[in-house]
Amino acid sequence: MGPKRTHGKSPDEHSRIVRDGYDKIAHQYMQEREQYCNDKEIQEFINRLHEKARVLDIGCGGGVPVLKMMLENGFIATGIDFSKTMLEIAKKNVPDAHLIHGDVTKADFESNFFDGIISTYAIIHIHKSLHPVIYAQIYKWLKPGGVMLMGTSWSDWEEIAEYMGVDMAWSHPAPDTSLQMVKNAGFEVIFDRLVPTGNNETVYWILARKN
Numbered sequence: 001m002g003p004k005r006t007h008g009k010s011p012d013e014h015s016r017i018v019r020d021g022y023d024k025i026a027h028q029y030m031q032e033r034e035q036y037c038n039d040k041e042i043q044e045f046i047n048r049l050h051e052k053a054r055v056l057d058i059g060c061g062g063g064v065p066v067l068k069m070m071l072e073n074g075f076i077a078t079g080i081d082f083s084k085t086m087l088e089i090a091k092k093n094v095p096d097a098h099l100i101h102g103d104v105t106k107a108d109f110e111s112n113f114f115d116g117i118i119s120t121y122a123i124i125h126i127h128k129s130l131h132p133v134i135y136a137q138i139y140k141w142l143k144p145g146g147v148m149l150m151g152t153s154w155s156d157w158e159e160i161a162e163y164m165g166v167d168m169a170w171s172h173p174a175p176d177t178s179l180q181m182v183k184n185a186g187f188e189v190i191f192d193r194l195v196p197t198g199n200n201e202t203v204y205w206i207l208a209r210k211n
């Protein structure tokens with residue numbers, strides 16, 4: 001079955017809308033971020049990591065709560081985000097994290113490097129044609145035994161719409177497609193679940209291991 005809705009933009013145009021949008025709304029987004037609580041799933045990710053684990057946060061935004069929690073647990077934390085304004089906020093919130101300004105779809109890290117890779121509310125902004133590549137890259141960047149926690153969407157959807165007063169772009173497949181992509185990348189799935197979060201949002205969480 002094809003996507004329920006497409007906006008017809010290329011992945012590059014899509015990315016530009018997301019990046020420019022977050023550069024403008026970063027401060028407002030961070031003020032409203034605390035209404036989304038994902039502590040249970042994040043804690044299950046943390047429980048599978050050892051002290052001094054190397055963790056990557058994809059689309060880390062302003063560094064709170066995820067990178068902050070990683071540092072509080074004694075992990076070596078790296079965040080990547082392509083919004084300059086978000087990274088400026090992250091520098092203040094989590095000065096001990098290693099912060100990279102870049103587009104994760106164009107990034108490359110060493111193979112077998114990270115013990116954990118986490119991403120909350122970010123892959124939903126990456127053009128869904130690129131999701132299989134992202135999962136394959138995450139698999140490559142993780143050490144054997146490493147874990148991925150991915151928060152993606154409950155629906156197959158793609159649109160450009162007004163969000164906090166700016167244009168914003170979303171693109172994501174349905175849960176069964178995301179799960180299949182994760183399995184195709186080679187992961188063993190530990191759990192997948194739909195969780196209502198806050199502000200009428202439902203997140204589809206996948207926790208998976210590289211064997």
Ligand SMILES: C[S@@+](CC[C@H](N)C(=O)[O-])C[C@H]1O[C@@H](n2cnc3c(N)ncnc32)[C@H](O)[C@@H]1O
Binds near residue numbers: 081
């Ligand atoms: C909704 S915010 C989520 C931020 C943070 N993860 C959180 O939980 O609050 C989405 C973030 O993903 C970033 N992002 C989206 N696509 C990206 C990409 N291709 N490469 C790097 N960052 C990206 C945006 O700039 C934005 O900061």
